[in-house]
Amino acid sequence: MLRINHFSKQYALGRYAVQDLTLHVAPGEIYGFLGHNGAGKSTTLRAVAGVLDFTEGEIAIGGHSIRTQPVEAKRIMAFLPDNPDLYDFLTGIQYLNFVADICAIPADTRTARIRQYADAFALTGDLGSPIGSYSHGMKQKLALVSALIRRPRLLLLDEPFVGLDPSAAYTLKQMLHELCAEGGAVFFSTHVLEVAEKLCDKLAILKNGRLIEAGPTAEIVGKSNLEEVFLQLEREEAAK
Amino acid sequence: MKAFRALLRVSLTALLKSISPGRAGAALAIGLMAGLSVLLSLLFGGVLVMAFAPLGMLGLVPGILCLLGAAMAFLLTAFGAGGVLFGGRDNDLLLALPISDSMLLAARLLAVYLENLLTFGLTILPGMLLYCAAAGSPAMLLPTLLVVPAANLIPTLLAALVGWAITWLASHSRHNALLANLGYGLVVLGCFALSIGINLFTRSSMLSEQGVADGLAGVLSGPLWLFGQMGAACTGSLPALLWTLALSVLPAALFLLLLGRSYRRLLTRMGARAARKQYRMTAQRSAGAMAALLRKEAARFFHTPIYLFNTGFGLILLLAATVAACWQKDFLLAWLGQEAGITLTGGQQFAAVAGCICFLLSTVSTSSVSLSLEGRSFWLLKSLPVSAAQILRAKVWFNLLAALPLTGCCVLALWVGFGFTPVQGISLLVCTAALTWFLSLFGMAANLLFPRLDAANDTVICKQSLSATVGVLGGMAVVGAGIGLCFALAPLLPAEGCLLAGAAVLALFALLLNRWLATAGVRRLAALG
Numbered sequence: 001m002l003r004i005n006h007f008s009k010q011y012a013l014g015r016y017a018v019q020d021l022t023l024h025v026a027p028g029e030i031y032g033f034l035g036h037n038g039a040g041k042s043t044t045l046r047a048v049a050g051v052l053d054f055t056e057g058e059i060a061i062g063g064h065s066i067r068t069q070p071v072e073a074k075r076i077m078a079f080l081p082d083n084p085d086l087y088d089f090l091t092g093i094q095y096l097n098f099v100a101d102i103c104a105i106p107a108d109t110r111t112a113r114i115r116q117y118a119d120a121f122a123l124t125g126d127l128g129s130p131i132g133s134y135s136h137g138m139k140q141k142l143a144l145v146s147a148l149i150r151r152p153r154l155l156l157l158d159e160p161f162v163g164l165d166p167s168a169a170y171t172l173k174q175m176l177h178e179l180c181a182e183g184g185a186v187f188f189s190t191h192v193l194e195v196a197e198k199l200c201d202k203l204a205i206l207k208n209g210r211l212i213e214a215g216p217t218a219e220i221v222g223k224s225n226l227e228e229v230f231l232q233l234e235r236e237e238a239a240k
Numbered sequence: 241m242k243a244f245r246a247l248l249r250v251s252l253t254a255l256l257k258s259i260s261p262g263r264a265g266a267a268l269a270i271g272l273m274a275g276l277s278v279l280l281s282l283l284f285g286g287v288l289v290m291a292f293a294p295l296g297m298l299g300l301v302p303g304i305l306c307l308l309g310a311a312m313a314f315l316l317t318a319f320g321a322g323g324v325l326f327g328g329r330d331n332d333l334l335l336a337l338p339i340s341d342s343m344l345l346a347a348r349l350l351a352v353y354l355e356n357l358l359t360f361g362l363t364i365l366p367g368m369l370l371y372c373a374a375a376g377s378p379a380m381l382l383p384t385l386l387v388v389p390a391a392n393l394i395p396t397l398l399a400a401l402v403g404w405a406i407t408w409l410a411s412h413s414r415h416n417a418l419l420a421n422l423g424y425g426l427v428v429l430g431c432f433a434l435s436i437g438i439n440l441f442t443r444s445s446m447l448s449e450q451g452v453a454d455g456l457a458g459v460l461s462g463p464l465w466l467f468g469q470m471g472a473a474c475t476g477s478l479p480a481l482l483w484t485l486a487l488s489v490l491p492a493a494l495f496l497l498l499l500g501r502s503y504r505r506l507l508t509r510m511g512a513r514a515a516r517k518q519y520r521m522t523a524q525r526s527a528g529a530m531a532a533l534l535r536k537e538a539a540r541f542f543h544t545p546i547y548l549f550n551t552g553f554g555l556i557l558l559l560a561a562t563v564a565a566c567w568q569k570d571f572l573l574a575w576l577g578q579e580a581g582i583t584l585t586g587g588q589q590f591a592a593v594a595g596c597i598c599f600l601l602s603t604v605s606t607s608s609v610s611l612s613l614e615g616r617s618f619w620l621l622k623s624l625p626v627s628a629a630q631i632l633r634a635k636v637w638f639n640l641l642a643a644l645p646l647t648g649c650c651v652l653a654l655w656v657g658f659g660f661t662p663v664q665g666i667s668l669l670v671c672t673a674a675l676t677w678f679l680s681l682f683g684m685a686a687n688l689l690f691p692r693l694d695a696a697n698d699t700v701i702c703k704q705s706l707s708a709t710v711g712v713l714g715g716m717a718v719v720g721a722g723i724g725l726c727f728a729l730a731p732l733l734p735a736e737g738c739l740l741a742g743a744a745v746l747a748l749f750a751l752l753l754n755r756w757l758a759t760a761g762v763r764r765l766a767a768l769g
Contacts, residue, residue, distance in 0.1 A: 070627070090536070101528065
C-alpha cells in the first residue's frame, strides 16, 4: 500500500531531517512510527501526504508516485496532521461538504457517511457552527471525520490521539481496526508507547532522521515492553 | 521597560516579516509605498502652492497637507487596526506573559502608530518642502518635524476606535463577518459623506480660485479646525502647536488609560465563542471540485473584512462612481465646463470614463493575497486530490468572478448613461475583461513569488505583504502606462482603437502569465508548505 524507498529530506545548510528511509506498509497493517521530538516523523508523514516537497528517494501509494502522480495517490489516502488548522470561516458541515466535493463523493453516500462518523465522535450537533468556534479536540474530531468519509485505503495520522477525549480515542482505535479489516492500512506517529504497543502490527523507530529499528511489534518488543526497548535502542544509537 | 521594548520588537519584526521574509523584499515594498506617498505629496503640494501663492493664501497649504496625510493614514489603517489590536493569533501567548495589559495594548498601538507615521510623514514632509521653498523660509520645516509625530496620533486613534467598535459589535453576533463587513462599509460611506460634505461646504464659493481658497479656509477654521491648527503649528505658531500637542497626546493617553484597564476583558469577550445552535443532519448536496474550491474562496472573501475591503475596494468605488456618473452626468459635465474650463467632447468623455474604470479595476486583486491567506491550513489543499494547477486556477477564477460581472454591469450602465456608440461600448467591455484577466493572473504570480504563509493575522497579509503591494501597484503601473500611451497615440488612434489594441496586448501577456503559472507556478506551489 505504501512504499517509501530511500527517502531523504534535506533542509537548508545541508542538514538532513530524514535520511535514506526505506519502509513498506502492507494492506491490513497498522504501522506505528516512533521517535523522539524532531526525529523526522512529521516530516516523513507530510512528504508521504504530498504536503512537503522532497528530492531524494521515492514514495508510492497504491502504486502511484506521490511526486509524479500526486492526485491519483491522494485519491486513495487521507492525512491528518498533528495540529489540524482547518478553515475557521466555514462551518463544520460546509467543511465536510468541501472535502466531499473535492473527493467526488455522491450526495447520498456523503450524507450517510457524515451521519455515521459525526455521530460516532459525538460531533453532529456542532456541525452547523463555524470551525473558528471549535475547541482543539473538536477540530481534531472534525478532521478525522473528513478523513474517514473519504474511505481511504491508506490513512496517515500524525499524533492522532493528542487532544482526543477517552471516548473519541476508543472510537478511533475501533475505526482503525475496521479500516484495516477491510483491506486498508494505517501509518501513524505517536509518542504514546502503550498505544503503539497495543494497536500496531508493525513499528518503525526513527532517531535523528535515521531508521534504527523496524518490524513486527511482537518481534521488536520481545519479552520486554516497548518503553524499555525504545530507551535501549536510543541509548545504543547514541553510543555509536 | 525591557518588556515593552521586547514586545515592540516582536510587533515590528512581525510587521517587517509580514511584508516579506527577505530584507530586500521588505525594503522593496516599503520603498514602493514610500515612493507613492512622496509622489502624491509632491504632486498635491505643488498644485496647492501654485494655486494659492498668487492669491496670497499660501498659509492654507500646511493645513490641507495635514488633512490629506491624516486621511491617507486613517484610510490605510482603518481596516487593519482592529486586526492588529484585537485579532492577533498570539493573544493567548501574550496574555499569559507577566506583563500588564496596558503595556501590551501600548506596544500594539505603537506598531500601528509607526506604520501610520511612515504614511503621514511622507505625505506631509515633501509637500511642506515645496511650501517652505515657496514661502522662502526653510526654518518652518523644524516645527513640522515636531507636529508630525504628535498629529499622527489622531489617525492612529481614529483607526483604533473604528477597529475596536467593529470588532466589539461583530463579536456579539453569530453573523460576525456580515456585521464586520457592514461596519467597515459604513466607515467607507462615512468617508464619502465627509468628502461630499467638504465639497458642499466649499461649493457655494467655488466660482473662482479665490472662492476655492476661501471655502477651504472656512473648512479649516470651521469643522476641521484641528487641521487648521496643525497647519498653523507647522508654520511656527506656538499656541497652535500647543493645541495640536494637547489634542493629540491627551486623547491618546486617555485611550491607553481607559482601554488598558479593560483590554484583557475585551479580548476575552471578543474571543468568546458565540452560542452554538444544535445542528440536525439533513440530506447533503454534491458539487464539482472546482465549484467547491470557488465556494471556499468566496466564503473566505466575504468572511474577512480586511480581505474584502483591501482587495475589492476598487469594485465598491466603481459601483459608487457609476451610480454617481449616470445620475449626475449633466451636472459633472457642466461643472467641468464652468469651473475648470474643460469641455469634453463625446470621444473625450468616453476616454475619461474608460481611464477611470481601468484605474479602479487595477486595485482589484484578490489573487495577490489568496494563497498567503491559506496560511497554516495550506496543508489541507496540498493533501487533497486536486492538482496544483487546479488550485491556482480556482484562485484566478475567483478574482475574475468577483470583478467581471460587476464591471460588465457598470460598463453597460455607463454605455447607456453616456450614450456611447456600439464600438465604444464593446471596446470598453473587451478591454476591461482583458485587464481583469491579466490582473488576476498577475496577482497570482505575485503571490506565488512572494508568499507569506506564517503571518500573525490576515491584516498583515492583505495590507502589508509584498505580494499585495506588488499586485496593486503593478496593476496601477500597467494602467498608468496604458493611459499614457493612449494620450501619446491620441492624434493617430481614437480611444476605442487604443482600448482594443490594449486589450490585445493584455491578452497576450495574460497568455504568457498563464503559461508561466501552468509550469513554473505549479512547481513553486509544490515547493511551498
